Amino acid sequence: MEFDYIIVGAGSAGCVLANRLSADPAVSVCLLEAGPEDRSPLIHAPAGIAAILPSRHVNWAFQTVPQPGLGGRIGYQPRGKVLGGSSSINGMIYIRGHRNDFDDWAALGNEGWSFADVLPYFRKSETYHRGASEFHGDQGELYVGRIEPHAITEAFIESGQCAGHRYNDDFNGAEQEGIGQYDTTIRDGRRWSTATAFLRPIRATRRNLVVLTGALAERVVLEGKRAVGVQARIRGSSVTLKARREVLLSAGAFGSPHLLLLSGIGPESELKPHGITVRHELPGVGQNLQDHPDVVASYKSPDTSLLGYSLRGSLKLGAALTRYVVSKRGPLASNFAECGGFLKTDEKLARPDVQLNAVVAIIDNHNRTLHWGHGFSCHVCVLRPKSVGSLGLRSADPAAPPRIDPNFLAHDDDVQTILKGYRMTREICEQSPMSRFALKDMYSAGLDSDEQLIELLRRRTDSVYHPVGTCKMGNDENAVVDSQLRVHGIQGLRVVDASIMPTLVGGNTNAPSIMIAERAMEWIAQD
Incomplete structure (x- = not known):
């Protein structure tokens, strides 16, 4: 089979690319996804995340190598393995990042990526529940709305103000700092993934778009220094799909570099031990892995309106269903x-350095450790970690998972930041509006010294x-793509997903990944 464009990965960016490229009826597009169709009801009911997150259901469920900064523990990395990718299994929080994050990209020499440059592309994809404004759009496929908050959500916001933090009604507006309710990609009680927003409405009517699920990309097919197709395993057989114009990798921060390495594109030191012929030496492939280290403050509560496990809670859950x-x-x-x-651990900072996510349930070990009873949790994450990791090969087998080393809490500044953020979270939870829920700290009660808390954080961060x-x-010498996302030294090959970010944005990464695809489309069309 031959197409103009082949997209590898039907996730946050890939579904957007498939939509935009196939809008031209003269262009043929093939979208490859290793996972299945997004038919699972656990995907579409927002609460289904509680079951998807700890399981292998539509989830790659990757593991890291042992992390010295976490006491040698092996970390957990869930990623979507389904149409919609991680937008089909994520927390549905719509956050773009701080405006300065994108100005940083431009300052590093990436023309066209400042906040002023990317804001129109955020607005393009969005239908905001309050309508259009300077910062929001109302004509896009991606619905961004608000859900009816639980009483503890309102109490947490009020407690944050009692603790001295400003109220923020729009984290994607003029200012990011403050405490407030999140915008979400939920519409009429259903998850609004990129597959739902960008793919489902056009899939049946655009005959120039072919979507192949259960298609594991094995390598990019090269002729010299040009990408001409993709070899994929479909229904047990390896099939070569040809691309007349471009191959677009949108397999995510793990999948895209993994496929480049399997294709012989990367550092020789990584390829040679696995018997892979070097087709193009590119030392930065798999380097510069950045992720938000996060710890969860967990509390028990006698309030059965909070999600949990109990006889009374089961009756309420049945009624809720x-x-x-x-x-x-x-x-x-x-x-x-x-x-x-989004809070500053030091008022001298130009932008927030920690993010809090308050949860109306006990979340422990990615919801893999369950507790009898009810409760509340609050994630605390370091927004701009100085610890940098890498991704490599475990095997030349395309079905084998990559070697993932996020290198969490390797830098002492990250340890100090998460420590301060954890203390700030405890302070918020101790304010009077939260008292009605009678929260009982599950892990850090009685721990007050820095040494005690740091030991706890190393045991619980991931x-x-x-x-x-x-x-x-x-x-620079470790760059993999140029500012138009073309792979250095290879024609007809781009990477379009979160893996291209030179620095980590201060917030969730689904919205920026969608923006990256919108931004890339302009250059793809020009070429």
Whole structure:
């Protein structure tokens, strides 16, 4: 089979590319996804995240190498393996990052990536629940709205103000700092993934778009220094698909560099031990892995309106399920992480350096460790970690997972930042508006010294699922793509996903990944 464009990965960026490219009926597009169709009800009911997150259901469920900064523990890295990619299994929080994050990209020599440059592309994809404004759009496929908050969500926001933090009604507006409710990619009680927003409405009517699920990309096919197709395993057989114009990698911060390495594009030191012929030496492939280290403060509560496990809670859950089936409203229409904040651990900072995500349930070990009873949690993550990791090969087998080393808490500044953020979170939870929930600290009660808390943080910190940077954009020796996302030294090949971020944005990465695809489309069309 032959197409004009082949897109590898139907995730946050890939579905957007498929939509925009196939809008031209003269262009043929093939979208490859290793996972299945997005038919699982756990995807579409927002509360289904509680079951998807800890399982291998539509989830790659990767593991890291042992992390010295986390006491030698092996970390967990869930990623979407389904149409919609990680937008089909994420927390549905719509955050773009701080405006200065994108100005940083431009300052590094990446023309066209300042905040002023990218804002129109954020607005293009968005239908904002309050309508259009300077910062928001109302004509896009991606619905961005608000859910009906739980009482503890409102109490947390009020407690944040009692603790001295400003209220923020729009984290994607003029200012990011403050405490407030999150905008979410939930519409009428259903997850609004990129597959739902960008792919489903056009898939049946655009005959120039072919979507292949269960298609594991094995390598990019090269003729000299030009990408001419993709070899993929489909229904047990290796098939070569030809691309007349370009191959576009949108397999994410783990999948895209992994495929480049399997194709012989990367550092010789990584390829040679696995018997892979070097087709193009590119030392930055897999380097510059950045992710938000995150710790969860967990609390028990006697309040059974909070999500949890108990006899009374089971009765309430049954009623909530009936309500959701009938009206798509109630607790199961929530992403559970309804509010949070962007705070500065030092007032001298130019922008927030920690993010909080308040959750109306006990979340422990990525929801893999369950507790009897009910409670509340709050994620605390370091927004701009100085610890940098890498991705490499475990094997030349395309079905084998990559070697993932985020190098969490290797830099002492990250340790100090997460420590300060954890203390700030405890202070918020101790304010009077939260007292009605009688919260009982599950892990840090009685721990007050820095040494005690740091030991706890190293035992409990892990990813909050925002890996980026492994196909870095730029012009230095470790850059993988240029500012128009073309792979250095290879024609007809681009990377279009979160892996191209030269630095990690201060916030969730789904919205920026969608923007990256919107931004890239202009250059793809020009070429």
